[in-house]
Amino acid sequence: MVARWLAGLRARGLCQWSLRSCGPFSGPPPLGLGGQRPRVSARTTATLSVQPAGRSLCDEPLRIAARGLAPEQPVTAAVIINGSVAAVGGTIYYKDESVPPVTIMRNRVKMTEDGIMDIVDALKSPLEDWKSFIPVERSDTAFLFLVGEDDHNWKSEFYANEASKRLEAHGKKKPQIICYPETGHYIEVPYIPLCKAGLHSLVGAPIIFGGQPRAHAMAQVDVWKQLQAFFHKHLGSNS
Numbered sequence: 001m002v003a004r005w006l007a008g009l010r011a012r013g014l015c016q017w018s019l020r021s022c023g024p025f026s027g028p029p030p031l032g033l034g035g036q037r038p039r040v041s042a043r044t045t046a047t048l049s050v051q052p053a054g055r056s057l058c059d060e061p062l063r064i065a066a067r068g069l070a071p072e073q074p075v076t077a078a079v080i081i082n083g084s085v086a087a088v089g090g091t092i093y094y095k096d097e098s099v100p101p102v103t104i105m106r107n108r109v110k111m112t113e114d115g116i117m118d119i120v121d122a123l124k125s126p127l128e129d130w131k132s133f134i135p136v137e138r139s140d141t142a143f144l145f146l147v148g149e150d151d152h153n154w155k156s157e158f159y160a161n162e163a164s165k166r167l168e169a170h171g172k173k174k175p176q177i178i179c180y181p182e183t184g185h186y187i188e189v190p191y192i193p194l195c196k197a198g199l200h201s202l203v204g205a206p207i208i209f210g211g212q213p214r215a216h217a218m219a220q221v222d223v224w225k226q227l228q229a230f231f232h233k234h235l236g237s238n239s
Helices: 002-011 156-169 213-235
Strands: 047-051 063-067 077-081 092-094 097-099 142-148 176-180 197-200 205-208
Touching: 077 213, 142 156, 142 213, 156 176, 176 213
Parallel strands: 077 142, 142 176
Antiparallel strands: 047 063, 092 097, 197 205
């Protein structure tokens, strides 16, 4: 269920990694502007991919591929960057189970002075739409939540805290949560410019993603360090 959840979040434009073993990370990966992608041994790294690429979850069903993991091999550690604990935009399916999407409250959408939508309050709380809450408590994965406090895509800090409460309530280890002030939704690898606003595939219009340039840039540098330290801790520095 967790692997499906992580891949679903990735399809919604988020950025996170789920690895079984990690290799020697020394810096941000190449941008890959044309040419072949860098190759990493499947024995040391597992990646989750979603097909069809570039499409909304509402367009057609997802086909999930986990490369580097055996079919029943567990996800040992996961970094969630500005993630949601609820299904958003479409139903999430896993085997014979499903998690319906959280209700969208269109009357809560605001407009900025520049005519850009602010949808941060548009999603109904999964505490009310409880069937939309992704059952994170069923996972034995070690979680690291990296949160931009100025995320306007959705309430990432609230979601991270609620996931933590749910995990602890079911006897699971408290996840690590790191929050970054004045940091928006799209936390990328270091030195990628801030995406403060842009077209949202599910909304079909430009929305505010939040963040202030200086604070966001500093957060991206620290996030890269934090996720490496986390994976080395849980997966082994010699992998």
